[in-house]
Amino acid sequence: MNNPRKPHEDRERDIFLAVTAIEKGRSKTGETKLSFSAVAREIGVSPALIHNHYPKAAEHIRQRLSKSSRVQRNLKQDQLKEARKKNVSYREEIKQLRLQVAKLATLNEMLGLENQKLKAQVESPNIVEFKKT
Template identity: 35%
Template structure:
């Protein structure tokens, strides 16, 4: 059966699914492919897809599962990147703590020197 011989509703559903796949939606959409998104895009109810067009529902489920698997595959990469960033941040924190201790030591020494200088009797000029 060619696309011209299909019912107008099925044609709208297939076109809506294609638009969702290519990111060219007419309706507001969060980017996920789901039966509800296809129904909204085609202007039909979810039940219409489930009850009258189960083959469309299966295609949507397969696309949704494939998209979910793609997301899952990217998580380890994201986890590695975050782990490296965390290690770098910890190194930076350690370095900053060393600088802080050194600065505190210098400040304490300068405070003591100031106290000594203030305690000396002033010479009249």
């Protein structure tokens, strides 16, 4: 990590070459698994240098690791869209269920009143109900 400063383009090229070398199993340091740390060790720099000063190279490594920020963002957006669709259908279902509950409550109240009338008739058979015509 005591390498003299290299021009930006040369260092970036070294990063891309190190990625390729690690993927093909031709690493100088014996790295076999691609990671930011492995690439940094391969070219003798810190992983932070790659993250902070070489965004194209960092994105390239993320893509190789299937952790691209764009891919992750798009995946999260797709998941959010799906969740919103489900949310809309759930809200509609809740609305329908609330209407059913209101209808059932009304029906239950009417049956309760009818039940009271029938109990009154059974308890007092002398009461006659008059129907309006």
